[in-house]
Amino acid sequence: MTATADAEAAANELTPLADYLGSVLRRLRALPPLDLDLTQAHGNVLAEDVVAPHAFPAFDQAAVDGYAARWEDISGGGRGPSYIPAPSGTPGGRTIRLNVVGDLGAASWRPVRLTPGSCFSVAAGAPLPVAADVVVPVEWTDQGMAAVEIFRTPKRGYGVRRAGEELPAGTLLARAGTYVSPALVAVFAATGIGHVVVRPSPRVVIVATGDELVDVGRGSQPGQVVDANSHALTAAAAEVGALAYRVGICDDDPEGLRGLLEDQTLRADLIITTGGTGTGPGDMVRRILSRREGGRAGPVTFTDVALYPGTALGFGTVGAEEVPVVCLPGDPGAALIGFEVLARPAIQLLAGAEPVFRPSVRAHLLETVSSPAGLREFRPAHVAERRGGGYTVQPLSGGPFTLSGLAEANGLLVLGERVTTAAAGSTVDVLLMDRRR
Structure with missing residues (x-):
């Protein structure tokens, strides 16, 4: 033999x-699952589906700093605005003047209403006045305090975030098995969630x-x-x-x-x-x-x-x-x-995470390698994306026993039990290592 x-x-x-x-x-x-405070949940995996108890945004609000107005007033369809000559070079040849009747910040809570020809100065995140359907950015105006001149007309709805526009109440925010990331923590908090059930x-x-x-x-x-x-x-x-x-x-x-x-x-x-x-x-x-x-x-x-x-x-x-x-x-x-x-x-x-194995890709082998018969080999390698799609994989010198190769690798070349030689140019499986660098 x-x-x-x-x-x-x-x-x-x-x-x-x-x-x-x-x-x-x-x-x-x-x-077994645990009910954790939201600040402790990051890095864990959800044990249950999470549904939004409240809408986000919770109320109509300004998305930018500017002036909340009625679009018909600034588009020429209303009776209230005054038209004055525009500064040299202004598109359209005229500006619109509105009376500024108040200021609204993110902490404002009293409901207010717009009347024709008026507007409110608003900060991003401030609740919108009733009847407002546009926010004119500050840089499109003369930034007036008692009255404001608008040099450029935005589209209806510009600068406005409507209640529930992003996440209506009852939205499935994440399924069981989802990793709790910092962004997901923000989503939970924004919709009124203070605790989640996770796998420790x-x-x-x-x-x-x-x-x-x-x-x-x-x-x-x-x-x-x-x-x-x-x-x-x-x-x-x-x-x-x-x-x-x-x-x-x-x-x-x-x-x-x-x-x-x-x-x-x-x-x-x-x-x-x-x-x-x-x-x-x-x-x-x-x-x-x-x-x-x-x-x-x-x-x-x-x-x-x-x-x-x-x-x-x-x-x-x-x-x-x-x-x-x-x-x-x-x-x-x-x-x-x-x-x-x-x-x-x-x-x-x-931890309840899915999938349990690292992601893998099929890659174009750049160098011929040999492998022991009957064994599934995992060899340190460097994986790179190709222009136009796909991947290439370069085996690192020294084989799987070298610590220096493992330290440099961003993938593991996998050669099956029946593979004794893999030729350059062939397609092979590679596990992707999620190295943080």
């Missing part, structure tokens, strides 16, 4: 990634395991490896909207690990561990969490998945509250890819 055939045979024993993800995500449920942000605890790990602030040396994973995964969990807590480093001590995980269940909706998922002599997480006790399987099941990099992943629950736990590999690149394909969708599902 050839080396290629051996690789394919070994890959056939692995669980397809799609099957594995389906089996894991079916075991998760969105967190998942509380995610990150634990790095391994006797070899040391904390940041120093360089690695033989027998010691700087813990990059827990810091990176904490940042990744926060980026997706979780309340992320980095516990730090846990040695390969069975009782210490069990005790730590039990303690963290009190404040976690999801626990992520990194390291020890393989079958080597130092892979204690897999040994400890998958150990059968009392004839029952361990709390976490470890599966060899057709994924590159990092085939070994774990999922299960720990503690009396059965808090979900995701176990990722110890290699930093494999841990970050594992987070993307498993932990990130789990967090999204707990």
